[in-house]
Amino acid sequence: QVQVVESGGGLVQAGDSLRLSCAASGRAYSRPVMAWFRQAPGKEREFVAAITWSGGNTYYTDSVKGRFTISTGTVEKTVNLEMNSLKPEDTAVYYCAVAPISWYPGPDLRFYNYWGQGTQVTVSS
Numbered sequence: 001q002v003q004v005v006e007s008g009g010g011l012v013q014a015g016d017s018l019r020l021s022c023a024a025s026g027r028a029y030s031r032p033v034m035a036w037f038r039q040a041p042g043k044e045r046e047f048v049a050a051i052t053w054s055g056g057n058t059y060y061t062d063s064v065k066g067r068f069t070i071s072t073g074t075v076e077k078t079v080n081l082e083m084n085s086l087k088p089e090d091t092a093v094y095y096c097a098v099a100p101i102s103w104y105p106g107p108d109l110r111f112y113n114y115w116g117q118g119t120q121v122t123v124s125s
Contacts, residue, residue, distance in 0.1 A: 001026050001027065001094040002024060002025070002026040002027060002098065002113075002114040003024070003026050003027065003089055004022065004023070004027050004055065004096050004097070004098055004114050004115055004116035005011060005023050005025075005096075005116055006016075006020060006021070006022050006094065006096045006116040006117070006118065006119040007020070007021050007022075007082050007119060007121030007122075008021050008119060009094060009120045009121045009122065010120075010122070010125070011120070011122045011124065012026065012086055012121075012123055013123070013124050014087055014094040014123055014125050015083075015085060015086065016086050017064060017082070017083060017086065017109065018083045018121060019080060019081070019082050019083070019084070019086045019095055020036065020077070020080065020081040020096075020119060020121070021073065021078065021080050021081075022034065022036070022078065022080075022081075022096030023073075023077065024074070024077040024078070024096075024098050024114065025077070029100035029101065029102075030061050030076070031052075031053040031054045031073065031097050031098040031102050032053055032055060032077065032099055032100050032103055033050055033051070033053065033098070033101060033102070033103070033105065033112075034046070034050065034051055034053065034072075034077070034079040034096065034097070034098055034099075035048070035050035035051075035057065035098075035099070035111075035112060036037065036048040036049050036050070036079075036081050036087070036093050036096060036097070036098045037045075037092055037094070037109060038090075038092035038093065038094045038121075038122045039054050039059040039093050039118075040089075040091060040092040040093075041043065041094070043092075045095065045097070045105030045109055046061065047061050047069060047108075047109070048060070048061055048064055048068065048081070048094070049061070049064065049068055049081060050070065050104060050114070051070045051071065051072060051079060051094075052102065052104050053072060053076075053077070053102070054102045056058070056072065056125055057104060058070050059104060059107070059113075061107065063088065064083075064090075066107070067084050067085045067086075068081060068082065068083050068084070068111045069081070070073075070078055070082075079096065081094070083111075083121070086121075086123045087123060088123045088124065088125045089123075090121060091121060091122050091123050092121060093118040093119065093120050093121075094118060094119050094121050095115055095116055095117075095118045095119075096115070096116040097109065097112035097113060097114065097115050097116070098113065098115075099111050099112045099114055100114075108115040
């Protein structure tokens, strides 16, 4: 069983920064791909960013490139998402997800087996 826990959400103003963290524990692949997705009210869950633990390769959806940075933490199977220049359209529940493989499977959420409960990010204008 794998547990995924997110932290760091909150309410901020447009232009502010926020940092999300995620930790995976339990019997998971030792060098997984870890990713962030988000889901806004009334919309489908969408890919935000991913990182391969083995090579540190990063991937982003176009709308966050240059503003968000995903990185691995100092502890194995932890990742952070630094979000800068936040916009109201970034408002969503952010989910951390784990794919138990070493290569990036793409942005399709079906490839990610383990999910956290989500953390709310609200950006006011």
